[in-house]
Amino acid sequence: QVQLQESGPGLVKPSQTLSLICSVSGGSITSGGYYWTWIRQHPGKGLEWIGYIYYGGSTYYNPSLKSRLSISVDASKNQFSLKLSSLTAADTALYYCAGGRQKVVATPFDYWGQGTLVTVSS
């Protein structure tokens, strides 16, 4: 059973870059054709897809975040990461990492981390 765990700073200053890591256990991050995904949820709001990386290395980003976003995989550590630059208060949210097993862009997200709260404030 694949398990995901997010890690990163809980507080980041405006204009800085957010770096989050998702550690994958119970399976290899490079096997199975997974879409390794970041999703966020603003306080009291719905889910917003940030982007994902396919196991072959292709990345797909939310167009509204694309200019500030990078998602990558570190196979040696069985982790994938998110970098989001030029932060503003609007980026304050609960950030989830997730994994989708189907080899299609409309994959469902079978596995979820518990989420990590990121607050952007000076």
Added chain:
Amino acid sequence: QSVLTQPPSVSGAPGQRVTISCTGSSSNIGAGYDLHWYQQLPGTAPKLLIYSNINRPSGVPDRFSGSKSGTSASLAITGLQAEDEADYYCQSYDISLSGVIFGGGTKLTVL
């Protein structure tokens, strides 16, 4: 405003049947992309409830069922229980937006 439209809230008494709709368009559900449903209990991460329109992951009770027709989909919950009180989200892919999309979420209240 979400590309997939869900009612903000629904409610029902224990034992009743409720449905939650998810309305899209020809660039997502109507384009043939699968529709998935998630349940988010208070303070927890979303959990996959229905995938590929009608399928239940292992462990999900058969009280939950999904359907899809045209540019819309629905989640039905029968035999409503207090523990079903949660937020429910639909999810698909939009070819025009080139990305994954979620519905705005529906809060289910068990009366």
